[in-house]
Amino acid sequence: xxxxxxxxxxxxxxxxxxxxxxxxxxxxxxxxxxxxxxxxxxxxxxxxxxxxxxxxxxxxxxxxxxxxxxxx
Numbered sequence: 706x707x708x709x710x711x712x713x714x715x716x717x718x719x720x721x722x723x724x725x726x727x728x729x730x731x732x733x734x735x736x737x738x739x740x741x742x743x744x745x746x747x748x749x750x751x752x753x754x755x756x757x758x759x760x761x762x763x764x765x766x767x768x769x770x771x772x773x774x775x776x777x
Contacts (some may be wrong), residue, residue: 706739707735707738707739707750708732708735708736708738708739710735711731711732711735711750711754712732712735715728715731715732718761721764723760724757724760724761724764727753727756727757727760728757730753731750731753731754731757734746734749734750734753735750738750
């Protein structure tokens with residue numbers, strides 16, 4: 706159940722290589738939590754999802770045309 710929820714959320718994200726690693730880790734942790742129900746796994750899953758959210762929130766915006774022109 707948790708795995709499916711995390712999987713649906715991850716499918717809505719635009720991921721680069723770093724965030725894809727975090728997303729895959731979150732999916733693995735969610736699957737483990739569904740299988741075993743360990744509280745330590747739940748805590749690690751929560752931490753990983755929060756880290757992924759932070760990475761996504763701090764992602765630099767795409768450069769504007771002016772910025773592209775000035776960096777040439």
